[in-house]
Amino acid sequence: MTRPARSPKDVYELVLLPGDGIGVEVAAEARALLALIEPKLGVRFAIDEIPCGGKFYLEHGSRDWPEDAEARCRAADAILLGAVGWNGPDGQPVNMKNQGGKMAGWSPVIGNRIKLDLYANVRPVKVLPGMKHGLAGKFAEVWQAADVDMVVIRENTEGLYSGMGGVLETGGRASVATDTRVITRVASEKVIRRAFELSRERGRGAPADGKKRVTCVVKHNVLHGCKLFLDVYKEIAAQYPDVEQDVAIVDAFAMFVLTQPQKYDVVVTTNMFGDILTDLASVIQGGMGMAVGCNVGDDHAMFEPIHGSAPPLAGKDRANPMAMLLAAGECLGWLGRRHGDERLIRGHRAVEAAVAAVIARGAPLTADLTTPERAAPRSAVAAAVRDEVAARLA
Numbered sequence: 001m002t003r004p005a006r007s008p009k010d011v012y013e014l015v016l017l018p019g020d021g022i023g024v025e026v027a028a029e030a031r032a033l034l035a036l037i038e039p040k041l042g043v044r045f046a047i048d049e050i051p052c053g054g055k056f057y058l059e060h061g062s063r064d065w066p067e068d069a070e071a072r073c074r075a076a077d078a079i080l081l082g083a084v085g086w087n088g089p090d091g092q093p094v095n096m097k098n099q100g101g102k103m104a105g106w107s108p109v110i111g112n113r114i115k116l117d118l119y120a121n122v123r124p125v126k127v128l129p130g131m132k133h134g135l136a137g138k139f140a141e142v143w144q145a146a147d148v149d150m151v152v153i154r155e156n157t158e159g160l161y162s163g164m165g166g167v168l169e170t171g172g173r174a175s176v177a178t179d180t181r182v183i184t185r186v187a188s189e190k191v192i193r194r195a196f197e198l199s200r201e202r203g204r205g206a207p208a209d210g211k212k213r214v215t216c217v218v219k220h221n222v223l224h225g226c227k228l229f230l231d232v233y234k235e236i237a238a239q240y241p242d243v244e245q246d247v248a249i250v251d252a253f254a255m256f257v258l259t260q261p262q263k264y265d266v267v268v269t270t271n272m273f274g275d276i277l278t279d280l281a282s283v284i285q286g287g288m289g290m291a292v293g294c295n296v297g298d299d300h301a302m303f304e305p306i307h308g309s310a311p312p313l314a315g316k317d318r319a320n321p322m323a324m325l326l327a328a329g330e331c332l333g334w335l336g337r338r339h340g341d342e343r344l345i346r347g348h349r350a351v352e353a354a355v356a357a358v359i360a361r362g363a364p365l366t367a368d369l370t371t372p373e374r375a376a377p378r379s380a381v382a383a384a385v386r387d388e389v390a391a392r393l394a
């Protein structure tokens with residue numbers, strides 16, 4: 001949909017949702033990065049930090065974020081999210097008993113995606129030169145930068161995460177549970193069109209052959225929803241004759257994404273398939289500490305690392321902050337394009353280049369990217385990225 005052109009602003013209003021565990025830690029690094037960038041670009045970011053998540057629920061008893069939080073998110077120019085999810089005293093993830101047992105942290109993540117109609121979850125999958133992949137306790141360059149440059153777009157508002165379903169308690173004990181997988185023509189059209197548009201915007205096609213291609217990942221041999229998703233894909237694909245069509249069945253794609261990533265340009269799929277496949281694809285990128293999710297609609301956007309709150313890493317200064325810093329960079333890029341603000345586009349490029357420079361140098365890196373003897377704390381990695389950004393924006 002065409003939106004009226006916006007102009008650059010003096011002050012961009014951002015909501016920051018730190019969440020739980022390492023989400024809080026990496027969100028603080030994103031905030032420090034934005035503070036560094038502001039004077040260098042001559043912009044201001046007014047940051048409205050909203051506490052949320054499992055710990056918030058445990059402390060407040062009935063809600064996983066403040067009452068006015070949804071309105072504050074709706075009013076913001078963009079949203080940055082750390083990660084949510086915390087365990088209660090019983091060691092189990094905290095659920096909201098008064099809200100149908102939803103995960104405490106549902107409101108800022110899935111709630112925002114649905115209520116702000118952030119229908120596309122855009123997940124770039126790239127390998128930065130020099131990245132060493134940690135597999136089976138060893139670090140080696142398994143996938144090369146030249147072979148991987150795809151974007152996975154996951155439908156973000158329905159599918160198996162629609163929230164439709166429930167539990168039947170027979171004799172006071174859960175006996176039946178259902179989750180309804182909702183696939184609609186409207187949501188499928190929006191996300192599939194976004195995928196074809198993105199393939200055109202990127203223009204460079206897949207690394208293997210330079211062909212613009214949108215791969216539709218489905219299980220249409222079994223599932224009604226996937227049949228509809230694929231029908232819609234074919235209708236929309238016919239309007240983009242310059243973009244090659246490609247259909248993959250989800251279970252086979254789980255193998256292909258690791259064994260032949262060079263074939264893919266843009267990949268589009270339904271909500272839960274995309275959730276799982278992008279965690280898998282993060283392995284190619286160096287792990288979840290490198291992978292970004294951009295939740296984008298027509299009017300709002302929210303940027304996050306794809307990882308969760310990683311309770312075992314929390315409070316230890318060990319989480320890789322790069323995914324969160326790259327998410328802040330994506331946020332600048334989106335705002336820059338939306339407002340025609342070259343300063344923010346420059347900021348986005350600087351963040352991407354800074355992370356790439358630290359990876360290429362091979363230090364400092366957190367323990368997910370290097371051997372235990374060489375591993376550096378989160379704070380040292382974030383400081384190194386900030387230094388590289390400062391050098392680029394000097």
Ligand SMILES: NC(=O)c1ccc[n+]([C@@H]2O[C@H](COP(=O)([O-])OP(=O)(O)OC[C@H]3O[C@@H](n4cnc5c(N)ncnc54)[C@H](O)[C@@H]3O)[C@@H](O)[C@H]2O)c1
Binds near residue numbers: 103308321
């Ligand atoms: N968007 C979100 O906020 C989101 C996403 C996924 C999971 N969660 C929640 O997070 C909690 C923990 O879930 P989980 O353990 O399944 O997934 P997770 O992503 O939090 O962590 C899985 C593992 O990945 C590694 N990892 C993740 N992020 C890392 C980083 N930045 N640096 C280094 N290593 C990293 C760690 O080894 C970690 O134990 C749960 O409550 C879950 O519901 C939230």
